[in-house]
Amino acid sequence: xxxxxxxxxxxxxxxxxxxxxxxxxxxxxxxxxxxxxxxxxxxxxxxxxxxxxxxxxxxxxxxxxxxxxxxxxxxxxxxxxxxxxxxxxxxxxxxxxxxxxxxxxxxxxxxxxxxxxxxxxxxxxxxxxxxxxxxxxxxxxxxxxxxxxxxxx
Amino acid sequence: xxxxxxxxxxxxxxxxxxxxxxxxxxxxxxxxxxxxxxxxxxxxxxxxxxxxxxxxxxxxxxxxxxxxxxxxxxxxxxxxxxxxxxxxxxxxxxxxxxxxxxxxxxxxxxxxxxxxxxxxxxxxxxxxxxxxxxxxxxxxxxxxxxxxxxxxx
DNA sequence: ATGATATTGCAAGTCTATTGCAATTAACAT
DNA sequence: ATGTTAATTGCAATAGACTTGCAATATCAT
Ligand SMILES: [Mn+2]
Ligand SMILES: [Mn+2]
Ligand SMILES: [Zn+2]
Ligand SMILES: [Zn+2]
Numbered sequence: 001x002x003x004x005x006x007x008x009x010x011x012x013x014x015x016x017x018x019x020x021x022x023x024x025x026x027x028x029x030x031x032x033x034x035x036x037x038x039x040x041x042x043x044x045x046x047x048x049x050x051x052x053x054x055x056x057x058x059x060x061x062x063x064x065x066x067x068x069x070x071x072x073x074x075x076x077x078x079x080x081x082x083x084x085x086x087x088x089x090x091x092x093x094x095x096x097x098x099x100x101x102x103x104x105x106x107x108x109x110x111x112x113x114x115x116x117x118x119x120x121x122x123x124x125x126x127x128x129x130x131x132x133x134x135x136x137x138x139x140x141x142x143x144x145x146x147x148x149x150x151x152x153x
Numbered sequence: 154x155x156x157x158x159x160x161x162x163x164x165x166x167x168x169x170x171x172x173x174x175x176x177x178x179x180x181x182x183x184x185x186x187x188x189x190x191x192x193x194x195x196x197x198x199x200x201x202x203x204x205x206x207x208x209x210x211x212x213x214x215x216x217x218x219x220x221x222x223x224x225x226x227x228x229x230x231x232x233x234x235x236x237x238x239x240x241x242x243x244x245x246x247x248x249x250x251x252x253x254x255x256x257x258x259x260x261x262x263x264x265x266x267x268x269x270x271x272x273x274x275x276x277x278x279x280x281x282x283x284x285x286x287x288x289x290x291x292x293x294x295x296x297x298x299x300x301x302x303x304x305x306x
Numbered sequence: 307a308t309g310a311t312a313t314t315g316c317a318a319g320t321c322t323a324t325t326g327c328a329a330t331t332a333a334c335a336t
Numbered sequence: 337a338t339g340t341t342a343a344t345t346g347c348a349a350t351a352g353a354c355t356t357g358c359a360a361t362a363t364c365a366t
Contacts, residue, residue: 028312028313029312029313029362029363030363031312031313031362033313033314050354051353064315065314066354067314067315067316067355071355086239086242091322091323093354107289107291109289116289118286118287127298130271131300134260134269134271135302135303136262136269136298136300136302136303137300137301137306138260138300139263140299141297141299142295142297143294143295144295145280145289145291145294146292147290147291147293148289149287149289150289181343181344182332182343183333184331184344184345185331186345187344202322203322204322217345219323220323220324220325220346220347223324224324224345244321244353245322308365309364310365310366312361313360313363314359314362316359317356317357317358318355318356319357320355321352321353322351322352322354323350323352323353324349324351324352325350326348328346329344329345329347330343331345332341332342333340333343334340335339335340336337
């Protein structure tokens with residue numbers, strides 16, 4: 001259970017800590033824009049694209065360049081704080097917080113684009129089978145479903 | 154079992170027929186470039202990107218514009234003759250023949266890029282589970298593994 | 307507060323893929 | 337065979353996601 005200071009909202013408090021440690025440990029700086037991007041990802045259920053992050057922060061009157069958004073998600077990803085998701089036929093990457101979340105996959109509505117987490121991964125056994133069949137050493141996998149969400153059916 | 158005419162090589166004979174029927178049924182024309190692209194895909198084990206198709210046909214002295222390659226694979230895909238594959242972090246689509254092949258998935262070497270077919274799909278049961286859990290109607294899925302091939306280990 | 311250097315914004319560039327349009331070619335009727 | 341019509345092609349321009357160079361700015365250890 002997380003207890004937040006009365007001087008900050010819970011969300012900011014929670015993320016700020018692990019986040020700042022990770023950045024400093026990597027010799028990187030805690031900047032306004034990095035905090036803004038991370039805070040937005042925390043407040044958002046769906047994985048966001050760079051332009052979505054940019055647009056949303058604009059609306060929130062946070063001044064940030066789109067290039068900086070790209071550089072920021074790149075840094076957050078290499079620190080392991082953020083996962084990059086490339087959904088089929090979307091043509092753009094999306095990013096979501098990893099902090100404290102299990103490895104999982106997604107289903108996306110091909111009509112409206114709504115993305116839902118699938119909190120499961122059925123591929124542990126299959127991975128071993130593939131390794132023995134192909135002689136590859138498996139490092140990672142992607143799995144994604146597409147279809148129609150309840151609203152769009 | 155396929156018996157080919159002595160007047161044509163087996164590969165051309167096999168593909169040519171279904172291919173021409175599909176095109177005509179859709180009110181499309183059987184052109185030099187479409188035959189060249191399809192013939193190349195038949196001769197190639199790995200799924201090919203548009204630029205790879207373009208480069209290879211150039212080498213074979215087949216005159217074709219890159220735009221035409223894009224338009225050709227698009228048509229072949231919409232006729233159901235070709236599958237479009239978007240591998241994670243490749244930044245370009247690949248295309249492979251569907252004709253007579255089972256639904257399957259791929260593993261890709263992150264070192265050298267070698268792509269191998271995984272002639273299996275473990276997702277039939279999972280699809281039903283997901284449909285009941287999410288209320289989505291599942292239409293399709295993608296599954297891909299990455300790792301190191303035997304040579305790159 | 308100061309200095310070293312990481313970060314940012316802007317402009318320009320890269321890469322994949324698409325679109326408009328005039329010239330060409332395939333399909334079909336004569 | 338020849339002509340007619342519409343699909344296809346090539347070229348140039350365009351779009352969209354993402355990256356890179358560089359000078360200005362912000363962070364942070366001292
Ligand atoms: Mn998710
Ligand atoms: Mn394949
Ligand atoms: Zn998984
Ligand atoms: Zn499958």
